[in-house]
Amino acid sequence: MTDSRLNQIVSKIKKMGYSLTPQRVEIIKIVSESKSHPSAAEVYNKIKESYPMVSLNTVYKNLSMLSSLHEVKEIKTMQNSVHYDGDVSLHGHAICENCGKIIDVQINEPDFKKFFENKIKGRLTENYHINNYGVEFYGLCDYCYTADPAVSET
Amino acid sequence: MTDSRLNQIVSKIKKMGYSLTPQRVEIIKIVSESKSHPSAAEVYNKIKESYPMVSLNTVYKNLSMLSSLHEVKEIKTMQNSVHYDGDVSLHGHAICENCGKIIDVQINEPDFKKFFENKIKGRLTENYHINNYGVEFYGLCDYCYTADPAVSET
DNA sequence: ATCTATATAGTATTTATTATTATATAATAA
DNA sequence: TTATTATATAATAATAAATACTATATAGAT
Numbered sequence A, B: 001m002t003d004s005r006l007n008q009i010v011s012k013i014k015k016m017g018y019s020l021t022p023q024r025v026e027i028i029k030i031v032s033e034s035k036s037h038p039s040a041a042e043v044y045n046k047i048k049e050s051y052p053m054v055s056l057n058t059v060y061k062n063l064s065m066l067s068s069l070h071e072v073k074e075i076k077t078m079q080n081s082v083h084y085d086g087d088v089s090l091h092g093h094a095i096c097e098n099c100g101k102i103i104d105v106q107i108n109e110p111d112f113k114k115f116f117e118n119k120i121k122g123r124l125t126e127n128y129h130i131n132n133y134g135v136e137f138y139g140l141c142d143y144c145y146t147a148d149p150a151v152s153e154t
Numbered sequence C: 001a002t003c004t005a006t007a008t009a010g011t012a013t014t015t016a017t018t019a020t021t022a023t024a025t026a027a028t029a030a
Numbered sequence D: 001t002t003a004t005t006a007t008a009t010a011a012t013a014a015t016a017a018a019t020a021c022t023a024t025a026t027a028g029a030t
Helices: A003-015 A022-033 A040-050 A056-068 A110-123 A142-147 B003-015 B022-033 B040-050 B056-068 B110-123 B142-147
Strands: A073-076 A082-085 A091-096 A102-106 A129-140 B073-076 B082-085 B091-096 B102-106 B129-140
Touching (some): A022 A056, A040 A056, A040 A082, B129 B142
Antiparallel strands (some): A073 A082, A091 A102
Protein backbone atom coordinates (compact mmCIF):
# COMPACT_ATOMS: atom_id res chain seq x y z
CA MET A 1 0.00 0.00 0.00
CA THR A 2 1.15 3.56 -0.52
CA ASP A 3 2.45 5.61 2.38
CA SER A 4 -0.16 8.26 1.79
CA ARG A 5 -2.97 5.74 2.02
CA LEU A 6 -1.55 4.37 5.26
CA ASN A 7 -1.14 7.89 6.62
CA GLN A 8 -4.69 8.69 5.67
CA ILE A 9 -6.03 5.75 7.66
CA VAL A 10 -3.67 6.37 10.56
CA SER A 11 -4.69 9.99 10.90
CA LYS A 12 -8.36 9.02 10.80
CA ILE A 13 -7.77 6.52 13.57
CA LYS A 14 -6.04 9.12 15.71
CA LYS A 15 -8.68 11.69 14.95
CA MET A 16 -11.35 9.30 16.13
CA GLY A 17 -9.49 8.73 19.37
CA TYR A 18 -8.29 5.22 18.71
CA SER A 19 -4.73 4.29 19.44
CA LEU A 20 -2.14 2.83 17.17
CA THR A 21 -0.79 -0.61 17.91
CA PRO A 22 1.58 -2.73 15.85
CA GLN A 23 -1.16 -5.34 15.43
CA ARG A 24 -3.55 -2.71 14.16
CA VAL A 25 -1.09 -1.33 11.65
CA GLU A 26 -0.26 -4.81 10.42
CA ILE A 27 -3.93 -5.68 9.96
CA ILE A 28 -4.42 -2.52 7.94
CA LYS A 29 -1.45 -3.42 5.76
CA ILE A 30 -2.60 -6.98 5.23
CA VAL A 31 -6.09 -6.01 4.17
CA SER A 32 -4.94 -3.11 2.05
CA GLU A 33 -2.26 -5.06 0.24
CA SER A 34 -4.26 -8.21 -0.35
CA LYS A 35 -6.03 -8.63 -3.62
CA SER A 36 -7.86 -11.74 -2.50
CA HIS A 37 -10.51 -10.17 -0.28
CA PRO A 38 -9.57 -12.19 2.79
CA SER A 39 -11.88 -13.29 5.59
CA ALA A 40 -11.10 -12.50 9.22
CA ALA A 41 -9.67 -15.99 9.60
CA GLU A 42 -7.40 -15.47 6.62
CA VAL A 43 -6.14 -12.17 8.00
CA TYR A 44 -5.57 -13.96 11.28
CA ASN A 45 -3.47 -16.67 9.62
CA LYS A 46 -1.46 -14.07 7.76
CA ILE A 47 -0.74 -11.84 10.72
CA LYS A 48 0.47 -14.81 12.74
CA GLU A 49 3.50 -14.94 10.44
CA SER A 50 4.72 -11.67 11.89
CA TYR A 51 2.84 -11.56 15.21
CA PRO A 52 2.34 -15.15 16.33
CA MET A 53 0.59 -14.24 19.55
CA VAL A 54 -2.18 -12.19 18.03
CA SER A 55 -5.72 -13.32 18.81
CA LEU A 56 -8.59 -13.79 16.42
CA ASN A 57 -10.64 -11.46 18.56
CA THR A 58 -8.18 -8.66 17.89
CA VAL A 59 -8.50 -9.27 14.18
CA TYR A 60 -12.28 -9.12 14.36
CA LYS A 61 -12.28 -5.99 16.47
CA ASN A 62 -9.90 -4.19 14.17
CA LEU A 63 -11.63 -5.17 10.96
CA SER A 64 -14.93 -4.13 12.44
CA MET A 65 -13.47 -0.81 13.51
CA LEU A 66 -11.93 -0.18 10.10
CA SER A 67 -15.26 -1.00 8.55
CA SER A 68 -17.06 1.50 10.77
CA LEU A 69 -14.54 4.12 9.64
CA HIS A 70 -15.34 3.09 6.07
CA GLU A 71 -11.70 2.26 5.44
CA VAL A 72 -12.42 -1.33 4.50
CA LYS A 73 -15.48 -2.77 2.82
CA GLU A 74 -17.29 -5.88 3.96
CA ILE A 75 -18.34 -8.44 1.38
CA LYS A 76 -20.70 -11.26 2.23
CA THR A 77 -20.35 -14.52 0.37
CA MET A 78 -22.59 -17.50 -0.21
CA GLN A 79 -20.53 -19.39 2.33
CA ASN A 80 -21.92 -17.11 4.94
CA SER A 81 -18.77 -15.51 6.00
CA VAL A 82 -17.62 -11.95 5.73
CA HIS A 83 -14.67 -10.97 3.58
CA TYR A 84 -12.81 -7.69 3.63
CA ASP A 85 -11.67 -5.38 0.90
CA GLY A 86 -9.06 -2.72 1.55
CA ASP A 87 -9.99 -0.93 -1.65
CA VAL A 88 -12.86 1.37 -0.74
CA SER A 89 -13.05 3.09 -4.09
CA LEU A 90 -16.18 2.57 -6.18
CA HIS A 91 -16.04 -0.86 -7.72
CA GLY A 92 -18.09 -4.03 -7.83
CA HIS A 93 -17.49 -7.67 -7.07
CA ALA A 94 -18.07 -10.91 -8.89
CA ILE A 95 -18.59 -13.73 -6.42
CA CYS A 96 -18.35 -17.42 -7.24
CA GLU A 97 -21.40 -19.16 -5.82
CA ASN A 98 -19.50 -22.41 -5.53
CA CYS A 99 -16.11 -21.61 -4.03
CA GLY A 100 -16.68 -18.06 -2.84
CA LYS A 101 -13.85 -16.55 -4.85
CA ILE A 102 -14.27 -12.80 -5.24
CA ILE A 103 -12.81 -10.66 -7.99
CA ASP A 104 -13.06 -6.95 -8.53
CA VAL A 105 -15.15 -5.43 -11.25
CA GLN A 106 -13.87 -2.03 -12.22
CA ILE A 107 -16.79 0.30 -12.56
CA ASN A 108 -15.46 3.59 -11.34
CA GLU A 109 -15.99 5.48 -14.51
CA PRO A 110 -17.64 8.85 -14.07
CA ASP A 111 -20.72 7.94 -16.05
CA PHE A 112 -21.40 5.00 -13.80
CA LYS A 113 -21.34 7.11 -10.70
CA LYS A 114 -23.54 9.67 -12.35
CA PHE A 115 -25.98 7.04 -13.55
CA PHE A 116 -26.03 5.39 -10.19
CA GLU A 117 -26.68 8.48 -8.18
CA ASN A 118 -29.15 10.09 -10.51
CA LYS A 119 -31.21 7.13 -11.52
CA ILE A 120 -31.06 4.90 -8.51
CA LYS A 121 -30.88 6.94 -5.37
CA GLY A 122 -34.09 8.73 -6.30
CA ARG A 123 -35.91 5.44 -6.31
CA LEU A 124 -35.83 4.80 -2.60
CA THR A 125 -39.39 4.45 -1.35
CA GLU A 126 -38.34 5.20 2.21
CA ASN A 127 -36.07 7.85 3.56
CA TYR A 128 -32.90 5.83 3.86
CA HIS A 129 -29.67 7.66 4.57
CA ILE A 130 -27.27 5.98 2.20
CA ASN A 131 -23.56 6.18 2.73
CA ASN A 132 -22.37 3.45 0.46
CA TYR A 133 -23.49 1.30 -2.41
CA GLY A 134 -22.23 -1.64 -4.32
CA VAL A 135 -22.79 -3.92 -7.25
CA GLU A 136 -22.46 -7.65 -7.05
CA PHE A 137 -22.39 -10.32 -9.70
CA TYR A 138 -23.20 -13.90 -8.79
CA GLY A 139 -22.18 -16.89 -10.83
CA LEU A 140 -19.31 -19.32 -11.17
CA CYS A 141 -15.65 -18.66 -11.57
CA ASP A 142 -14.04 -20.35 -14.53
CA TYR A 143 -12.46 -23.05 -12.42
CA CYS A 144 -15.72 -24.15 -10.79
CA TYR A 145 -17.54 -23.87 -14.09
CA THR A 146 -15.17 -26.21 -15.91
CA ALA A 147 -14.13 -28.43 -13.01
CA ASP A 148 -17.51 -29.45 -11.68
CA PRO A 149 -20.19 -30.16 -14.29
CA ALA A 150 -22.82 -30.83 -11.62
CA VAL A 151 -22.37 -27.36 -10.23
CA SER A 152 -22.54 -25.53 -13.51
CA GLU A 153 -25.92 -27.06 -14.29
CA THR A 154 -27.70 -25.47 -11.38
CA MET B 1 -48.59 -14.77 -5.03
CA THR B 2 -50.13 -15.36 -8.42
CA ASP B 3 -51.09 -18.87 -9.52
CA SER B 4 -48.88 -18.60 -12.56
CA ARG B 5 -45.87 -17.76 -10.47
CA LEU B 6 -46.54 -20.71 -8.18
CA ASN B 7 -47.03 -22.98 -11.17
CA GLN B 8 -43.79 -21.76 -12.65
CA ILE B 9 -41.85 -22.68 -9.53
CA VAL B 10 -43.70 -25.98 -9.10
CA SER B 11 -42.97 -27.10 -12.62
CA LYS B 12 -39.32 -26.21 -12.24
CA ILE B 13 -39.15 -28.26 -9.06
CA LYS B 14 -40.70 -31.27 -10.81
CA LYS B 15 -38.50 -30.83 -13.83
CA MET B 16 -35.42 -30.90 -11.60
CA GLY B 17 -36.60 -34.14 -10.01
CA TYR B 18 -37.60 -32.75 -6.63
CA SER B 19 -40.86 -33.75 -5.09
CA LEU B 20 -43.66 -31.58 -3.86
CA THR B 21 -44.54 -31.58 -0.21
CA PRO B 22 -47.00 -29.40 1.66
CA GLN B 23 -44.14 -27.93 3.69
CA ARG B 24 -42.27 -27.04 0.51
CA VAL B 25 -45.28 -25.38 -1.07
CA GLU B 26 -46.00 -23.43 2.08
CA ILE B 27 -42.40 -22.20 2.30
CA ILE B 28 -42.59 -21.03 -1.29
CA LYS B 29 -45.80 -19.17 -0.56
CA ILE B 30 -44.44 -17.55 2.57
CA VAL B 31 -41.30 -16.26 0.90
CA SER B 32 -43.10 -15.16 -2.23
CA GLU B 33 -45.86 -13.35 -0.43
CA SER B 34 -43.71 -11.66 2.16
CA LYS B 35 -42.54 -8.15 1.54
CA SER B 36 -40.24 -8.10 4.53
CA HIS B 37 -37.39 -10.24 3.18
CA PRO B 38 -37.56 -12.79 6.01
CA SER B 39 -34.69 -14.80 7.42
CA ALA B 40 -34.87 -18.59 7.66
CA ALA B 41 -35.84 -18.25 11.31
CA GLU B 42 -38.68 -15.89 10.40
CA VAL B 43 -39.96 -18.26 7.75
CA TYR B 44 -39.76 -21.01 10.36
CA ASN B 45 -41.85 -19.04 12.82
CA LYS B 46 -44.40 -18.25 10.15
CA ILE B 47 -44.80 -21.79 8.84
CA LYS B 48 -45.32 -23.10 12.35
CA GLU B 49 -48.69 -21.34 12.34
CA SER B 50 -49.94 -23.77 9.71
CA TYR B 51 -47.51 -26.69 10.15
CA PRO B 52 -46.49 -26.71 13.81
CA MET B 53 -44.26 -29.77 13.47
CA VAL B 54 -42.02 -28.41 10.75
CA SER B 55 -38.31 -28.34 11.55
CA LEU B 56 -35.88 -25.51 11.03
CA ASN B 57 -33.73 -27.87 9.04
CA THR B 58 -36.52 -28.33 6.53
CA VAL B 59 -36.82 -24.59 6.16
CA TYR B 60 -33.10 -24.22 5.52
CA LYS B 61 -33.03 -27.07 3.04
CA ASN B 62 -35.94 -25.71 1.07
CA LEU B 63 -34.74 -22.13 0.99
CA SER B 64 -31.35 -23.30 -0.12
CA MET B 65 -32.89 -25.42 -2.84
CA LEU B 66 -35.09 -22.58 -4.05
CA SER B 67 -32.04 -20.38 -4.12
CA SER B 68 -30.11 -22.87 -6.23
CA LEU B 69 -33.04 -22.87 -8.65
CA HIS B 70 -32.84 -19.07 -8.65
CA GLU B 71 -36.42 -18.83 -7.50
CA VAL B 72 -35.55 -16.86 -4.39
CA LYS B 73 -32.73 -14.43 -3.88
CA GLU B 74 -30.43 -14.40 -0.87
CA ILE B 75 -29.62 -11.09 0.77
CA LYS B 76 -26.85 -10.79 3.31
CA THR B 77 -27.13 -8.16 6.00
CA MET B 78 -24.65 -6.51 8.32
CA GLN B 79 -25.99 -8.72 11.08
CA ASN B 80 -24.50 -11.62 9.22
CA SER B 81 -27.61 -13.50 8.61
CA VAL B 82 -29.17 -14.43 5.33
CA HIS B 83 -32.54 -13.09 4.29
CA TYR B 84 -34.70 -14.28 1.43
CA ASP B 85 -36.53 -12.45 -1.29
CA GLY B 86 -39.22 -14.19 -3.31
CA ASP B 87 -39.08 -11.47 -5.93
CA VAL B 88 -36.36 -12.51 -8.34
CA SER B 89 -36.98 -9.74 -10.82
CA LEU B 90 -34.27 -7.15 -11.32
CA HIS B 91 -34.29 -4.80 -8.38
CA GLY B 92 -31.94 -3.58 -5.69
CA HIS B 93 -31.99 -3.42 -1.92
CA ALA B 94 -31.32 -0.75 0.63
CA ILE B 95 -30.09 -2.29 3.86
CA CYS B 96 -30.01 -0.53 7.22
CA GLU B 97 -26.60 -1.06 8.75
CA ASN B 98 -28.03 -0.66 12.23
CA CYS B 99 -31.21 -2.74 12.38
CA GLY B 100 -30.88 -4.78 9.20
CA LYS B 101 -34.14 -3.62 7.68
CA ILE B 102 -34.24 -4.22 3.95
CA ILE B 103 -36.37 -2.35 1.44
CA ASP B 104 -36.64 -2.81 -2.29
CA VAL B 105 -35.22 -0.32 -4.73
CA GLN B 106 -37.02 -0.45 -8.03
CA ILE B 107 -34.45 -0.35 -10.78
CA ASN B 108 -35.98 -2.50 -13.46
CA GLU B 109 -36.19 0.13 -16.07
CA PRO B 110 -34.87 -0.92 -19.48
CA ASP B 111 -32.06 1.57 -19.51
CA PHE B 112 -30.68 0.26 -16.27
CA LYS B 113 -30.52 -3.27 -17.56
CA LYS B 114 -28.91 -2.07 -20.73
CA PHE B 115 -26.39 0.04 -18.87
CA PHE B 116 -25.62 -2.77 -16.51
CA GLU B 117 -25.07 -5.38 -19.14
CA ASN B 118 -23.18 -3.23 -21.61
CA LYS B 119 -20.95 -1.31 -19.29
CA ILE B 120 -20.37 -3.68 -16.46
CA LYS B 121 -20.38 -7.25 -17.67
CA GLY B 122 -17.62 -6.47 -20.11
CA ARG B 123 -15.39 -5.36 -17.28
CA LEU B 124 -14.86 -8.75 -15.72
CA THR B 125 -11.15 -9.46 -15.65
CA GLU B 126 -11.70 -13.18 -15.32
CA ASN B 127 -14.03 -15.46 -17.15
CA TYR B 128 -16.83 -15.59 -14.63
CA HIS B 129 -20.10 -17.13 -15.68
CA ILE B 130 -22.62 -14.69 -14.30
CA ASN B 131 -26.19 -15.70 -13.77
CA ASN B 132 -27.37 -12.94 -11.52
CA TYR B 133 -26.48 -9.51 -10.35
CA GLY B 134 -27.65 -7.05 -7.80
CA VAL B 135 -27.30 -3.58 -6.40
CA GLU B 136 -27.14 -2.83 -2.74
CA PHE B 137 -27.30 0.40 -0.80
CA TYR B 138 -25.94 0.59 2.72
CA GLY B 139 -26.91 3.20 5.22
CA LEU B 140 -29.47 3.85 7.88
CA CYS B 141 -33.21 3.60 7.74
CA ASP B 142 -35.06 6.69 8.86
CA TYR B 143 -35.96 5.20 12.22
CA CYS B 144 -32.37 4.35 13.16
CA TYR B 145 -31.15 7.64 11.79
CA THR B 146 -33.49 9.72 13.94
CA ALA B 147 -33.76 7.43 16.95
CA ASP B 148 -30.11 6.87 17.74
CA PRO B 149 -27.82 9.87 17.32
CA ALA B 150 -24.72 7.85 18.22
CA VAL B 151 -25.34 5.49 15.34
CA SER B 152 -25.89 8.15 12.74
CA GLU B 153 -22.54 9.77 13.47
CA THR B 154 -20.48 6.77 12.40
C1' DA C 1 -51.50 -51.00 -2.90
C1' DT C 2 -46.64 -51.51 -2.85
C1' DC C 3 -42.12 -49.97 -3.46
C1' DT C 4 -38.30 -46.87 -3.45
C1' DA C 5 -36.14 -42.71 -3.24
C1' DT C 6 -36.44 -38.36 -1.37
C1' DA C 7 -38.09 -35.23 2.38
C1' DT C 8 -38.85 -34.42 7.02
C1' DA C 9 -38.29 -33.99 12.16
C1' DG C 10 -35.46 -34.16 15.80
C1' DT C 11 -31.13 -33.89 17.49
C1' DA C 12 -26.24 -33.10 17.53
C1' DT C 13 -22.48 -30.61 15.65
C1' DT C 14 -19.90 -27.19 13.33
C1' DT C 15 -18.47 -22.66 12.20
C1' DA C 16 -18.32 -17.71 12.38
C1' DT C 17 -18.72 -14.18 15.35
C1' DT C 18 -19.23 -11.77 19.76
C1' DA C 19 -18.74 -11.25 24.86
C1' DT C 20 -15.94 -11.41 29.03
C1' DT C 21 -12.03 -10.50 31.74
C1' DA C 22 -7.46 -10.03 33.26
C1' DT C 23 -3.22 -8.26 31.54
C1' DA C 24 -0.41 -5.39 28.59
C1' DT C 25 0.55 -1.33 26.24
C1' DA C 26 -0.20 3.28 23.75
C1' DA C 27 -1.02 7.96 24.62
C1' DT C 28 -0.70 11.73 27.73
C1' DA C 29 1.02 14.59 31.14
C1' DA C 30 4.02 15.42 35.10
C1' DT D 1 11.74 9.71 31.50
C1' DT D 2 8.43 7.98 34.44
C1' DA D 3 3.74 7.62 36.15
C1' DT D 4 -0.98 7.49 35.01
C1' DT D 5 -5.01 6.17 32.64
C1' DA D 6 -7.66 4.57 29.14
C1' DT D 7 -7.75 1.59 25.41
C1' DA D 8 -6.12 -2.75 23.15
C1' DT D 9 -4.94 -7.30 23.44
C1' DA D 10 -4.91 -12.38 24.42
C1' DA D 11 -7.18 -16.10 26.07
C1' DT D 12 -11.18 -18.13 26.89
C1' DA D 13 -16.12 -18.70 27.10
C1' DA D 14 -20.49 -17.97 25.06
C1' DT D 15 -23.79 -17.18 21.30
C1' DA D 16 -26.17 -17.72 17.06
C1' DA D 17 -26.72 -19.27 12.43
C1' DA D 18 -26.30 -22.90 9.60
C1' DT D 19 -25.17 -27.74 8.60
C1' DA D 20 -24.77 -32.81 9.34
C1' DC D 21 -26.76 -37.02 10.90
C1' DT D 22 -30.21 -40.51 11.32
C1' DA D 23 -34.47 -42.73 11.82
C1' DT D 24 -39.09 -42.20 10.22
C1' DA D 25 -42.56 -40.58 7.02
C1' DT D 26 -44.28 -39.65 2.64
C1' DA D 27 -44.40 -38.31 -2.50
C1' DG D 28 -44.18 -40.23 -6.78
C1' DA D 29 -43.74 -44.25 -9.64
C1' DT D 30 -45.03 -48.98 -10.69
